[in-house]
Amino acid sequence: MFERFTKDARVAIISAQEEARALGHGRIGPGHLLLGVTTCSGATGTATLIRLGITPEALRDALAAAGAPAAPFDEEDAQALRAFGIDLEAVRGQAEKVFGPGALDSPPPAPAGEGRGFLRGRESGSPVARKPHIPFEREAKKALEQSLRATLERKDRSIGTEHVVLGVLDAGGGATADVLGRLGTDPAAVRAGLLADLDRAA
Incomplete structure (x- = not known):
């Protein structure tokens, strides 16, 4: 499925993992996916989120307050x-x-010197620590699946950041509603705002 994601959407998903890691969370939740989108300046849907007060800074604070995903x-x-x-x-x-x-919640680091946790530097031959993979929690996986459905429903050719946002909103779940509630909004308002912006841009 990932081959259908646009470059911006892939960057957003990578950013979601980095943001989860920076927050000390051992799993990527739907809120991290939204955070990944907000860090992609100029990506479709990002301006809508920012206008609704869903900024990177506000999301980080909300996710930190909510605690690590289940x-x-x-x-x-x-x-x-x-x-x-x-x-x-x-x-x-x-x-x-x-x-x-x-x-x-976090995978344990690999012991020093093990090939699994270290890569050899190309030039120096010295070991370079590899960051551990952070898995997606169930709700985030569902959100990514829903992003494909949103793409098909809108008859778009590829999965963009706007579809990732719609997927997060469609997947529902208390975690998404909780994070958005902390920012003074809710999934229905974000969906309405995003769809209105997409219609205007069409």
Whole structure:
């Protein structure tokens, strides 16, 4: 599917990963995707977000206040672990007390010298640390799938940043509504504003 994304949309998705990493979040959520779009100056849909007060700075603050996206464990996993006498929340609390907030959300760094976590510098031959991959959480994956649907519905040829925004809004979910609510808006208002701007530009 990624071959259908425009250059701006690809940059936005890469930026979403970098922003999640900078915030110390171990998973990429829908809010990070929106943040990635807002960092793409001049990309379709970015001006709409900025006009509605959804700026990079405001989004970073809202995402930091909301905390890290949900860990890969869900309630079903927690119940299964409880059957074996393991309290997932107690484990998480202890891990965060020892290793810091979000300790279970980030992949562990590879040990020094292992090829998996290090690349050899092309010229010097010295090891260069590779940044760990940050996975997409379920809602963000759904948002990317919805961006393809939005593209097909609008009869566009490729998935642009505007489709990524529509995908985030279409995927719904409390996390998106929570982040937008912190910025004084909601998914319906953002959708209406974006569609109006796209119609004017057509």
